[in-house]
Amino acid sequence: MIARGLPAVLLVNLLVVGPEWLMPYAAFPHPWLAAEALLVAGVMLLVPRPWAWIAAVVLSLAVMVSVGLALSDLGTGLALGRPMNLLIDLPLAASVEHLLRGAVGGPAAWAILAAGLAAVGYALYGLSRLLYRMAPGQAGMASVLVGVAMVGAGLLLQHHRDAWPIGRAVDAPALIRYTDQADRVLRTAAERRAFADALAVPQQPIQRRMASLQGRDVILGFIESYGVSFLRDARYRVTGQAALEHLAGELEAAGLQAVTTSMRSPVQGGQSWLAHGSVLSGRWISNQIRYDLFLDTPRPSLIRDFHQAGYETAAVMPAITRTWPAGRQWGYDQIHDHARIEYAGPPLNWVTMPDQYTWHYFQRAIRAPSASPVFAELALISSHAPWTPVLPTIDWSRVGDGSVFHRWAEAGPAPGVVWADRDRVRRHYARAVDYALRTAGEWAARDLGDGILILLGDHQPAPLVTGEGASRAVPVHIIARDRTLLEAFVARGFRRGVMPPAKALGTLADLRSHLLAVFDGEPTAGAAVPAAASGAVAPSPEEIKE
Incomplete structure (x- = not known):
C-alpha cells in the first residue's frame, strides 16, 4: 500500500513546493515538504473505494489549481512586479496571447498554448490515476491507521509550520495560495466599493480657461x-x-x-x-x-x-x-x-x-x-x-x-x-x-x-x-x-x-x-505638493x- 502510494505523495509534494523555490519575491522559505501532500495521501487512504475516483479527481484538481495560482503569481511577479489577483487579472490572459503572437507569430503561439493546455489535462489525468491507486481495495485497519496518522501529521505540521525547526523544512504552500488569493479578492472588492463611493462624492464644477497657455x-x-x-x-x-x-x-x-x-x-x-x-x-x-x-x-x-x-x-x-x-x-x-x-x-x-x-x-x-x-x-x-x-x-x-x-x-x-x-x-x-x-x-x-x-x-x-x-x-x-x-x-x-x-x-x-495649476495660472506659494487623490x-x- 505504501509502495503503491509513494509516487503520488512525491508528485503532489513536488507540484506544491516546486514553484516556491522559484518565487522571486515570496517571504516563504524553500520548503522540501508540503503539509498538503500528507493530507492528500491520508484522505485517499481513508476514502471508501466507491468514492475513490471522485476523491482522486477533486484532490488532483485542488492541487493543480494551487499550482496554477503559484505559477500565475510567479508570472505576474516577473512581468508586473506583483502577485496575481483573480478579480482583476483574468482579462490579462488575452494580452498574454496577443504578446505571444507578436513575439513568435500566430501559428506558433497557438501551438504553444494548445501544448500547454494538453499538458495540464494530461497532468490532471495522470495525478488522478496515481491517487486513485492509493485507495485500498478493502478498508483494513492498517490503511485506516496509516490514513489517520498521515492526516493528523499533515494538520499538525500545517498548524506549526512557522515554529522552529519545522519552518525550516515544512510549509503549506497550497493553503497559502488559496488564502492569499481569497484575501486579495476580498480586499479588492472592498476597495472597489470605497473607490465607487469616492467617485460618487459631488465636486464643485471648475471652469478651466488655461490662461497661461495662451492657446x-x-x-x-x-x-x-x-x-x-x-x-x-x-x-x-x-x-x-x-x-x-x-x-x-x-x-x-x-x-x-x-x-x-x-x-x-x-x-x-x-x-x-x-x-x-x-x-x-x-x-x-x-x-x-x-x-x-x-x-x-x-x-x-x-x-x-x-x-x-x-x-x-x-x-x-x-x-x-x-x-x-x-x-x-x-x-x-x-x-x-x-x-x-x-x-x-x-x-x-x-x-x-x-x-x-x-x-x-x-x-x-x-x-x-x-x-x-x-x-x-x-x-x-x-x-x-x-x-x-x-x-x-x-x-x-x-x-x-x-x-x-x-x-x-x-x-x-x-x-x-x-x-x-x-x-x-x-x-x-x-x-x-x-x-x-x-x-x-x-x-x-x-x-x-x-x-x-x-x-x-x-x-x-x-x-x-x-x-x-x-x-x-x-x-x-x-x-x-x-x-x-x-x-x-x-x-x-x-x-x-x-x-x-x-x-x-x-x-x-x-x-x-x-498641470492645471500652472496652466490656469494659480498661485504657486505653498502648492508644491497638490491635493492628491486621497x-x-x-x-x-x-x-x-x-
Whole structure:
C-alpha cells in the first residue's frame, strides 16, 4: 500500500513546493515538504473505494489549481512586479496571447498554448490515476491507521509550520495560495466599493480657461517602459544619460528648455492604460476595476479640462488594433488607432509602427490641419517588448507614408533569440528606450514650436529588466519655449533640466493637479505638493515603491 502510494505523495509534494523555490519575491522559505501532500495521501487512504475516483479527481484538481495560482503569481511577479489577483487579472490572459503572437507569430503561439493546455489535462489525468491507486481495495485497519496518522501529521505540521525547526523544512504552500488569493479578492472588492463611493462624492464644477497657455498646443507623450531605472541602474546608466544629453542638446539648439521630476506609476511591466488613466483622471488608477469605474462615472479629466478651454482633443494610439470603447468614454474628439493611422510600412514584431512615424503622422495629420489649439495624447510604443528590431532615426523628410521602414522589417534578431539571453534582453531594452527618447527630442526640436510637450514614462519595465524591489517611479519632462511657464513648475517641485531628482514628486495621479495649476495660472506659494487623490483613491502602502 505504501509502495503503491509513494509516487503520488512525491508528485503532489513536488507540484506544491516546486514553484516556491522559484518565487522571486515570496517571504516563504524553500520548503522540501508540503503539509498538503500528507493530507492528500491520508484522505485517499481513508476514502471508501466507491468514492475513490471522485476523491482522486477533486484532490488532483485542488492541487493543480494551487499550482496554477503559484505559477500565475510567479508570472505576474516577473512581468508586473506583483502577485496575481483573480478579480482583476483574468482579462490579462488575452494580452498574454496577443504578446505571444507578436513575439513568435500566430501559428506558433497557438501551438504553444494548445501544448500547454494538453499538458495540464494530461497532468490532471495522470495525478488522478496515481491517487486513485492509493485507495485500498478493502478498508483494513492498517490503511485506516496509516490514513489517520498521515492526516493528523499533515494538520499538525500545517498548524506549526512557522515554529522552529519545522519552518525550516515544512510549509503549506497550497493553503497559502488559496488564502492569499481569497484575501486579495476580498480586499479588492472592498476597495472597489470605497473607490465607487469616492467617485460618487459631488465636486464643485471648475471652469478651466488655461490662461497661461495662451492657446498653445499641449502634447502628452507616453514613452513605453521608460522608468528611472533606465537612468540610475548601473546596467543602463551610461545609455540613459547619453540619451538625456542628446535630448538636452536637441532642445537647446531649438531654443527649448525642460524641467523634470519623477512620479510613481501605479503599474510596472505592463497595463500602460492604467498609468495613462491616472494622469488623465488625477486619480490613482491601479487596477482595471478602478479604471472601469472611473470611465462609467462622468468625472473631470484632462480631456474634459481642455475641452472647456476650447481645445481639440486627440488620442494617437498605434498599438490599439481592436475596438476601443474606452477611447469614446474618455471623450476624445479624434481617435487615431492603428486602423485609422495611414501607415504603409511593416509591423516590427509587436510594435505596429516606429515612434518616428507616429510623431510624423501626428504633426502632419492632426496638428498641422487643426484650426483650434490641440491637446493630444500619444502612445509611443517602439520601446515596448520584445525590443527587436531597434531602428535608427532617419532623415525626417524621408518618412513619408512609412514605406521607407520596410528595409528594417526583418532586421535584428528574432524575439526568441533575444529573450533566450537575459543580458541581451536588457541591452535591447536600453537601445529601444534610447531610440524613443532621441526620436522624441528630434521631433520636439523640429516641430514643437511654441507648444508644450509633456514627455513621460508610463511605467518601469518588468522586474526581469529592473531587478526586484526597483522603484516604480518614471521621469516626467515638461518641454517648452516659455521660461515663465516652466519656472511655475519649478516652484511646484520640478527640477530645471532633463535629469529627474532622486525623490519622486508624488504619483502620476498628482500630475493633473500640477498641470492645471500652472496652466490656469494659480498661485504657486505653498502648492508644491497638490491635493492628491486621497482616501479610497490613494495608493495603498504596498503599492508604493520609492
